[in-house]
Amino acid sequence: MTPENQPRARGEAARDPLHRGSNPELVIDVEKLNKSFGTKHVVRDFSLQVRRGEIYGFLGPNGSGKTTSIRMLCGLLKPDSGRGTCLGYDVVRETAQIKREVGYMTQRFSLWEDLTIRENLEFVARMYGMRDRKEAVASALRELNLHERQDQLAGTLSGGWKQRLALAACMLHRPKLLLLDEPTAGVDPQARRDFWEEIHGLAAKGISVLVSTHYMDEAERCHRLAYIAYGKLLATGTPDEVLHLFRLRTWAVSGQPARLVALAAELHGEPGISHVTAFGNTLHVTGEDEAELEKAVSKYFDEKDLAWRKAEAGLEDVFIHLMQSAPEAEQ
Numbered sequence: 001m002t003p004e005n006q007p008r009a010r011g012e013a014a015r016d017p018l019h020r021g022s023n024p025e026l027v028i029d030v031e032k033l034n035k036s037f038g039t040k041h042v043v044r045d046f047s048l049q050v051r052r053g054e055i056y057g058f059l060g061p062n063g064s065g066k067t068t069s070i071r072m073l074c075g076l077l078k079p080d081s082g083r084g085t086c087l088g089y090d091v092v093r094e095t096a097q098i099k100r101e102v103g104y105m106t107q108r109f110s111l112w113e114d115l116t117i118r119e120n121l122e123f124v125a126r127m128y129g130m131r132d133r134k135e136a137v138a139s140a141l142r143e144l145n146l147h148e149r150q151d152q153l154a155g156t157l158s159g160g161w162k163q164r165l166a167l168a169a170c171m172l173h174r175p176k177l178l179l180l181d182e183p184t185a186g187v188d189p190q191a192r193r194d195f196w197e198e199i200h201g202l203a204a205k206g207i208s209v210l211v212s213t214h215y216m217d218e219a220e221r222c223h224r225l226a227y228i229a230y231g232k233l234l235a236t237g238t239p240d241e242v243l244h245l246f247r248l249r250t251w252a253v254s255g256q257p258a259r260l261v262a263l264a265a266e267l268h269g270e271p272g273i274s275h276v277t278a279f280g281n282t283l284h285v286t287g288e289d290e291a292e293l294e295k296a297v298s299k300y301f302d303e304k305d306l307a308w309r310k311a312e313a314g315l316e317d318v319f320i321h322l323m324q325s326a327p328e329a330e331q
Helices: 010-018 066-073 095-101 117-127 131-143 159-171 189-204 239-243 259-267 290-298 316-327
Strands: 028-035 041-051 055-059 083-084 102-105 177-181 209-213 222-230 232-237 249-254 275-279 282-287 307-311
Touching: 010 066, 041 066, 041 083, 041 209, 041 222, 041 232, 055 066, 055 189, 066 117, 066 209, 102 159, 117 131, 117 316, 131 159, 159 177, 159 189, 159 290, 177 189, 189 209, 189 222, 222 239, 222 316, 232 239, 232 259, 232 316, 249 259, 249 290, 259 275, 259 282, 259 316, 275 316
Parallel strands: 055 209, 055 222, 102 177, 177 209
Antiparallel strands: 028 041, 028 083, 222 232, 249 282, 249 307, 275 282
């Protein structure tokens, strides 16, 4: 019997054609995924590659297609078209296998508030049909520092501890890939920092993480970024690569809030100015042509209540520029 005719383990027959010659380091490898709901085309020709142990940040405005893309990757939604694999399984035909090996943390806390931390984890372990669930629950309590609170009702936990419990629950079955949908929304800065330390620890163990976020400081903690707007992937790369997609020049101006509001309106649409963004008591005035930008803002240099200085463009400036550069038809 030739190797091609030998029986394969269950699931291998479907997977084999897709994986001949593929890169085993790629945990996600999808091409031109599309998804529509009725007449609304939510995700357009989405392609992405994520490597083992990589933290991949998903950014974009609300309604941009981030959550829909994540759900297609983990088998919760079937793409209308496109192809690819997640953890070696076909994202169209092998969604059940993907779900068993992926940990998915939803945007909202979705565990049971009238159960204790331990009871929640034990219930999730039973749903997964885990044979070693007692050991797995004990390990999760210990690794996420939940053991001292294990008898506390989930409904009485703060946002940060609920987040920690949700992460423990989606790690119970020891997934190879974590999909986190805005996991730190509404959580205080210290809890967010602690959460990201946990994520980097998991990545160091070889677990890949795909995380959607609106926070620029979190984006900078990712190994690579993908920016989505109007259902399309507009940019991808390391934070530094994304930061230098455009030769953006920025002037920062500070002053009284009322004057800055009026100034923003005056600068909007001026030649050489791409966008004006408020950061507290400071405006970032950004453009691609340094001479044109300086010409536009220099008329305000003598205004004594305004303090001007050259500044470095940040990721937020780049993302705003990306959105405004998108074709009008897609907006």
